[in-house]
Amino acid sequence: MTLDIRTIAPSELHEEMLRLKTERQMDFLVNLVGMDWGEEGLGVIYMLESTRTGETATLKTVTADRENPFIPTVSDLWQIANIYEREVYDFFGIKFLNHPDMRRIFLREDWVGYPLRKDDKTEEENPLRMTDEPLADTTHEYFLKEDGSVGVKENTVWGKDEYVVNVGPQHPSTHGVLHMRASLDGEIVKKVGLVLGYIHRGVEKISESMTYPQLLAMTDRLDYFSAMQNRHALCMCIEKAMGLEVSERVQYIRTIMDELQRIASHLIYYACMTMDTGALTAFFYTFREREQLMKIFEDNFGGRLIMNYNTIGGVMYDILPSFVKEVKEFEKALRNRFKEYQDIYTNNVIAKGRMVGVGTISNEDAISLGLTGPVGRASGWKNDVRKRHPYAMYDKVDFTEIVRNEGDTNARHWNRMDEMLESLNIIDQLIDNIPAGEFQAKRKPIIKLPEGCFYQAVEASRGELGVFIESKGDKTPYRVHYRSSSLPLANAMDTASRGQKFADLIAIGASMDFVIPDIDR
Amino acid sequence: MNNKSYLGGIIEAVKSLSIGMKTSLKVFFEKHETEQYPENRSTLHFSDRNRFCLEMPHNDKNEHKCIACGLCQMACPNDSITVTSEMVTTEDGKKKRQLVKYEYNIGQCMFCNLCVQACPHGAIRFNQEFENAVFDKNKLLMQLNQPGSKVEEKPKPAPAAKPAAPAAAAPKAEAPATTETTKKEE
């Protein structure tokens, strides 16, 4: 959808945000995008949504000062803004007043410059460093003094007496190169901090120099377990911006593929969850069924993990004649095995002990932390994008949104288990009725988007994945931003695991099911 | 588990544990899923949509279809294709661009299929040769046009050249076929 953006001066920002949050109940900060508008200055775009009324609002604020840009923080209103603002600080150098923790988050602490600024000379100023990466235990907070000037004070993140254990970047249970620093008191976790960026590839920066069809190659590599949905989001965003209609056949195919991808992702989740809690055998059970699905993917798209399937205006290949039959076979196999998964793990008394009542997140926290997807739905927040802003075939199929209210690991686990069955239901309704039609709409070889800001969200396997594109009418985008579904999940580790056991930290991390390339982008 | 009695808790625990043990023992005697590579090479099946390595099909007269237009190079998001061309004057006096070297770096390739889609003549395609590991990084850089090859003459397409390059047109050709089958199932 095209965004309708209202501009606010930085000095009035905090007041206006507070008003929106309290009076218009905008309690969900969907996205926070740092921007460099060149002459106009540096700024931030805020996308808000109300979980009660469904209203949305988009605001932007700009500061012309490129040397010392200051914008008031909103991290006291929405917890998720804390990490989003650190990201903006890291890439644009915008300092947020009263933000308690202004450290870099993705880049090294000794990085020079701010890479997403249009005038940054990243490669000249940052040669390959052979020294160890510094990890500061203290941080700065900028605040406005009474006389209007900006003051700095030092905050301590990790005290001298704390027993800080580094979980990652090389650790069996961080699902990649996530680095969590956990402060322990015996076996009890006191605090968790994130050190991100070990596989940051600068997808958003690279995207600025690519044409729209070339952009597509990036999305599969964000959250590789939601490759299909990511690319769906980007394709839809571009299609809607350029006003391209896709055929009904494509809509059917995309919806089915999204749901198959979701099942594949949740099967992986089950495997990781069991492995992280020590049940190594159950790990292999879902891989067995997933292999069948992977075979279908491989035959139809020519790829198992990186599928490159959706294209602007359609899909890369039409589905094979055998597709319908194979999907039905897979469905039958999965339904048969489903009870086995629960027998060996979920209903097991040990697994229940590890999951029930562990890592509870309240409904308010879930919304404030922006925890979309199965995790947010486990805390009783109905946040399914498929219901909130239906796309593709989702408004025509009949499915229930799985919601639980406990907010613990068990609820998150069961949400995913039930969602697999729900995905099968959706596929059931569509698979026999795929209409005839073209699988690729006709379009010009060179794609140019009209000027403006566009945003499109889909329900990826881990929650809302949004694509934000600002176009200046060229064949390359001016700015691309992905609303990662995993970053809020990783950020919630601190809230969820405080006061829990160290072993629970791992189990909670598994139940969040974040994917590191999606966090780092 | 506080709401359960001590003994009830134990009985329930033993029950759930024994169900788990029963399940795992059942799987113990099931068929193993392991596929033994490289012994299974002969049974390995890949669909022709699998993208493993870019190739430029040549017919038996050592002719390819590339006119060195460079569209693939422009479409590539990762600069893995370099087309070197030269201008030559043909016999009838017209100036014509001719392919000298078509270099492809598989080490940089993302296998996104944009180059194959961009090609107006179906001169390149992906093949299903998947054993691409090498010990030397330089070997990842390949030259796709064979030495001494030249572009296929357009006006009189050699009949032998047709079976050499069916893949590029394949997806389009499949489309009506699939539509028919889905109709039947309806």
Added chain:
Amino acid sequence: MFDFSIVTKWFHSLLCGVMPEWTAIGIECLIVLLFIIVLYAILAIVLIYMERKVCAFFQCRIGPNRVGKWGLLQVFADVLKMLTKEIIKMRQSDRLLHDMAPYFVLAASFLTFACIPWNKGLEILDFNVGAFFFIAVSGIGVVGILLAGWASHSKYPIIGAMRSGAQLISYELSIGMTMLTVIMLCGTMQLSEIVQQQADYGWNIVRGHVPAVLAFIIYLIAGNAECNRGPFDLPEAESELTAGYHTEYSGMGFGFFYLAEYLNLFICSAMAATIFLGGWAPLMIPGLDGFNAVMAYIPGFVWFFAKAFFVVFLLMWIRWTFPRLRIDQLLSLEWKYLLPISMFNIILMALVVCLGLTL
């Protein structure tokens, strides 16, 4: 049943005939030592191979199959790999304790290994407080594990070692209690005597019926925990502590821990076979004389190994099925469930024995 003491006595008198008794005993000790080490190594190889195959079969895989026929040489290849690995020296670690720790674990494992009666008359350490000695020496292992954790000067190992200390000390109680149950039934602590009684009066698990079966189950759970094996593998909890107390060990230091872990599994199973399943005593069913005669024809050590490996398989089956417990759940399982139940079980066994209700 063939009595091996005939062979050993004949050998002893043979040696005494040609040399003074003290040299004879010295030579015998050397031979026994050699026997233990060789058997220890062979069993380790068999167990590691078995673990891999069993684990693979539980996980729809086929396990090692590249090194040698059916992967039989895999373990040897692993040993070779471990021997050639660089020994990593940790800065600021306590070198002496760090290097000593694996030997403590290994020594405990060897000493308990020596207690097992292999066959009638084939016992190495056999005296009237055998069961007590077994429990006592198995406690040395925890010293090695704590040392390993402490001396590594690293955070994961120390968490692993502390967990291990709490776990081993707790579960030793249950092991002691269940062994006590059997000792009450048999009226002796001498392991050879316990087996002899089972050969005469039937296996303890049948003879002691309800309390013995309960004791057997508790022994298996506690024994499994004592071996640091899943679902009680918290001290090395791979997905939490990478490798627990032996995270910082490389090469053969790690190899010793690995070796001891597998042998402890066998020792635990062998002890279960000895005190509950009749050790080397063959399967006898009263009334079926022909069957009994055939069973008695099978040598005792075959019976012993068959039973021990049956228990090993049982423990592997448990390990490869269940998720891991958390430390508080682990301790509450011991202190709230296993220990009270086994105490109650002792009373039950006392009643059974006093009232003559044994089968």
